[in-house]
Amino acid sequence: MINPISYWRLKDRYFNLLGTKCTKCGAEWFPPARVCRKCGCQDLVDHEMPHTGRLLAHTVLKEPSEEFRSSAPYVVGLIELDNGQRLLAQVVDVDPTGLQDDTRVRLTIRKLAEDTKRGTIFYGYKFTPLP
Amino acid sequence: MSRAYVASVGMTQVGEHWRKSLLDLMVEASLQAMNACPSIVPDRVIVGNMFSGAGSNQEQLGAYLASQLNLVGVPAYKVEGACGSGGAAVHNGYLSVKADESEAVLVCGVEKMKDLDVGRATAALAMADSAEYTQFVGATFISLNALTHAMYVKKHGVAKEEMAGFPVLGHRNAASARHSMFKRPITVEDVIRSPIISDPIRLMDSSPICDGAAALLIVNERKAKELGDVMVEVAASEVAANLFTIYERPDPLDYVATRAAAGRALAKAGVKIGQVDFIEVHDAFSVTAALALESMGVSGPGQAPKDVTKGRFNLDGELPINTFGGLKGRGHPVGATGVYQVAEAYLQVSGKAERNQVKGAKVGMTHNMGGVDTTTSVHILRREG
């Protein structure tokens, strides 16, 4: 089950797509890199990624991990943000049968999972077709 | 610096072992290997395993096994690299012997998966990938491979009938193997009609969730000679790590770690890929076998599915792969797989492969991946003389 303290640490990553940016070469990284993969600099600062991008590939997931059982089936997409950084996210408000690669998508905050025993809700990013 | 040899192997049946625990499996495989060479007492115990904690509430597997084998005082520890734990454990045993720090290492790979229901097993397997950015968004390990499969098909236009050649081959070889999980051959129709699990991956494209353990005794040259049996050298043992997730990689279809490990292993062993007699390749899903073979240079880009369909990789083909069924046919108890592969390679080059024998096999390669080519190990075994 998702750890609530780890979740709290990651809020801005999940709500605002906060990655890191290299202070030397300007390269942007999401997930956040601690050592710049382009120039090796260790001085990176928090930086918000663009909230829009395009869908590179997608799959309809039918057998989720335990905590996501109540959401199945759902679409998982590989998304390339407008700055070239890539991430995985569910794609919502779409009909999976008609979903095309290269569709322009944007971030939306949705519920990811709930710990029904403890009563905590975990929110994070999913993506939905523009507008 | 010594050379390292595989002296003996042990393997449990791969399957659903409701009545055998994690420990039962480890001990069974280990005793098989040890009893084959009663004169050798291991001076080190290394266990390869992925999720004994999440699956059985048990860590510290090195001491756990050593204790049951009455091997007190020897170095004993667990090595983990997701589904590549087995290969990493073998590598560690190899290094100990090469460095003259051990004379005889017991390497045991084990996984107990069937005690978990599907949802929990899926969650445990997903721990191979990022907790914060893969698991948290609801992606599973299968979905990562499904995305890869979709991109692979889009790039090369591969027909699903051709991809199906991999599981068909796996089941055919597994049917005659003693320790394999599946004994029933399947057809291309069976594969492409099987239900979709994570589009486009079907049930029969996926290796099964199962239990099993395999063990090896890796010894130095002196101990190997004393046995008077065929000498099987571990001619190379290489491990390589990739960028952690597929979305951090410039090209998700390029198995960088596989290429690095295979390249180094072949160079170390002084062997070209064309001189290898068989390859035990990591076919967790049909697409991983295809991409691994292409990254190693065995097949051209997008060509591996055509090669398997043409019969190039059959047991009696130009370059046999997965001679006992591979992950799909023999089974994939994740942390154990890498050790099963090396054990199978030993059986091949030592001429003990029975109905699955590749004629004249002398040099074999194994390829074991943790995650999606994230922790990849390649071993080359060679018969001396």
Place this chain on the structure above:
Amino acid sequence: MKPNSRVGILGYGAYVPIFRLPTTEVARVWRGEGAGPNKEKAVAHHDEDTFTMACEMARRAVRMAGVKELGAVLVGTESKPYVVKPTSTMLVQALGQHFTLAADLEFACKAGTEAMQFNIALVSSGMIRAGLAVGVDTAQGRPGDELEYTAASGGAAFVIGPATDALATFEASTSYVSDTGDFWRRPGEKFPSHLGRFTGEPAYFHHIESCVRAHLKETGHTPSDYTWAVFHQPNPRFPLEVGAKLGFKPEQLEPGLLNMSIGNTYAGSSLIGLASTLDVAEPGDRILMASFGSGAGSDAFTIEVTDRIVERRKLGVPVKDMIERSVKVDYALYVRFRGKLQD
């Protein structure tokens, strides 16, 4: 109530989920045939809730307003994801604001307009430069109850700030409340209860009429001084009836009437009607908005549209587009989405 310094709306944003439950479906399950007073209602997906929807509307409003800082974030709702743990703080995190006055307000369907009133006071007092008011709900109706036809999900957010930067300004606001228990829910209960026809005259009509009459007196306006009128809309009929009683013509209400296609979004209802009206309003138009919240009370506002609206609203998403973006669900999917299967 007139603020000392003039304040207005810098930006607004609405959100309506894409799913629609036809009322014929509700009637089919519970009555065998027929329909409700409205055609359809908007239904949130199972991974949406008051907070996730508030994020959408708030981000749209902030983008239109072009503000970087918010001195207040006030969320009016009766369907908070947590009973104890403010939705406003989660919204604050999503907006990247921390030095804000954040609070959740509850007054049934008028909590959103209250959030607006507090923001007007905070801005006009000079304590903050700009603040956010959100009215949002994932309203629940007891299965089989007539409210199930209309209880819907959605809402709107407004950034309030100085009149010099506003697309519409507030002239005044009036409130009228009394202890009238027409509709209520005790802690731990999943669905609200209500007094049927009593929710009409003694509740909805009495409070809106009392409030608006007082407001017209305070401002010196008559119904014909207004271009548009937006009333809380629990069903398609009530706003037209109360409008007529007060002397407004049906054409004045037209752009704000959404209940027929999306149902009653509770704390979002008046605000989303206002957003829809602003989508078509011209500079110089005068708008009356009067909400109603059970318990009970009404808030009325006189709003004047400025020149800035034409360019500013191009940065938004028209309510009409959101309504048109719709996917029908049946009663079974609705029950799954809204978690009505759990005990």
